[in-house]
Amino acid sequence: MSTGASFTLPERWRHWATRARALLGRLGQALFVLWAAFTLSFLILYALPSDPVSIMLNQNGEMNAADQAQVAALKARYHLDQPLPVQYAIALRQALQLDLGQSIQSGQAVTQALWQALPGTAALAAAALLLALPSGVGLALLASRVRGPRLHEGLLALPSLAVSLPTFWVGLLLLQWLSFRIPLFPAMGNQGLAALVLPALTLAIPTAAVIAQVLSHSIAGVLQQPFVSALRSKGVSHDRLLFGHVLHNAAIPLLTLAGGIVGNLLAGAVVTETVFSRDGIGRLAQGAVASQDIPMVQGVVLLAAAIYILVNLLVDALYPLLDPRIDLARRP
Numbered sequence: 001m002s003t004g005a006s007f008t009l010p011e012r013w014r015h016w017a018t019r020a021r022a023l024l025g026r027l028g029q030a031l032f033v034l035w036a037a038f039t040l041s042f043l044i045l046y047a048l049p050s051d052p053v054s055i056m057l058n059q060n061g062e063m064n065a066a067d068q069a070q071v072a073a074l075k076a077r078y079h080l081d082q083p084l085p086v087q088y089a090i091a092l093r094q095a096l097q098l099d100l101g102q103s104i105q106s107g108q109a110v111t112q113a114l115w116q117a118l119p120g121t122a123a124l125a126a127a128a129l130l131l132a133l134p135s136g137v138g139l140a141l142l143a144s145r146v147r148g149p150r151l152h153e154g155l156l157a158l159p160s161l162a163v164s165l166p167t168f169w170v171g172l173l174l175l176q177w178l179s180f181r182i183p184l185f186p187a188m189g190n191q192g193l194a195a196l197v198l199p200a201l202t203l204a205i206p207t208a209a210v211i212a213q214v215l216s217h218s219i220a221g222v223l224q225q226p227f228v229s230a231l232r233s234k235g236v237s238h239d240r241l242l243f244g245h246v247l248h249n250a251a252i253p254l255l256t257l258a259g260g261i262v263g264n265l266l267a268g269a270v271v272t273e274t275v276f277s278r279d280g281i282g283r284l285a286q287g288a289v290a291s292q293d294i295p296m297v298q299g300v301v302l303l304a305a306a307i308y309i310l311v312n313l314l315v316d317a318l319y320p321l322l323d324p325r326i327d328l329a330r331r332p
Contacts, residue, residue: 026316030309037305038095038298042088045294051080052104052292078104078295091298100302101295105287110299113284118303120190121280124272125265127196128203135204136211143212144219144242156216162209167268171202171275188277199276203268207261214257218250225249259312266304 053074075081078101079090094101100110136159143155178198179187186195222228223246231241269282277283281300288296 026313030313033309034302034305037301038092039088041298041301042091042294045292045297046084046087048292050292051075052294053078053080055291056105078102091295095298095302100299103288103296104293105291105296110295113296114281114299114303117279117281117284120278121266121269121273121282123196124199124203124269124278124280125262127200128207128265128268129261131200131204132207132211136208137215139208139212140215140219141242141247143216144223144246145238159209159212159216162205163213165205167202167206167271168275170205171198171272174198174202175275190278190280195276195278199272199278202272202275203265206268207264210257210261210264211254214254215250218253219246222246222250255315255318258315259308262311263304263308266307 053071056074057071072081079087082090091101098111100114102109103113106113139155139158143152146152146155175187175198178184185197186192187198189195219242228241228246231245236244266281269280270286271282272278273280273282274286281303285297285300287293288300
């Protein structure tokens, strides 16, 4: 007994140590992604030809009346009079202290502005995903069950068509038909569930198309596996084979794509919230980029990067549940 225990205990400890190293590696990658997103956004905004103080004064109609002392005071307040390395060091130090500064345009704390805008975008993304997931999965399953080659190819072509449609064009088309010509839903705003329908549908169409594309190709690949032929030889029906064995394995690539889907939802929210005049992170980002509001843009970028990282960490945790052969410590 003692010999067996002395043999198995080190093995278990080595296993958990390997998993701990893998987890620390994931956390290290997450911190690097946050730092890279912060740095790239800072450098890109710094490289733009104009400065946020001039844009703010022009918007407020104060540029002609503002003297050089006022401009200099505003630039000093936001450290815009400092050299690039100093500005970067100040901004990075504040970010490490979870202080994203104040918006140059509104003077509001960036964290407060993000916290106020987040619920609207979260509701939009969740509604779009609730529409896109069953639609994309249903289309992929329908294409896998259709026997006719022409209908099968036609169903597989629909996702490619939907992905190629510009988001703003889909939104404007839905506005034209379902809000102006047939006044079924509000054209703009955040009030009520009815105002959420058209923006969510606009975001759901390309998202469902991506889900259908990935899942249909994954199902087709799994159907070629030897275990499928073995089950068919035993008389397992197509539906039982599809829902009991194939779909489970085909979902793994879709889970891998979860981070990209969330990224597409956040990117699409910028256009969608602008088209439908909805308050949210996307519209906040659009206004901040237009006015070169460096603290606000960096806050939006860091929030989007953090959400992307959290989704991917969650995906890593879910992999072994779908396939026990996949281990976090063995993934690259």
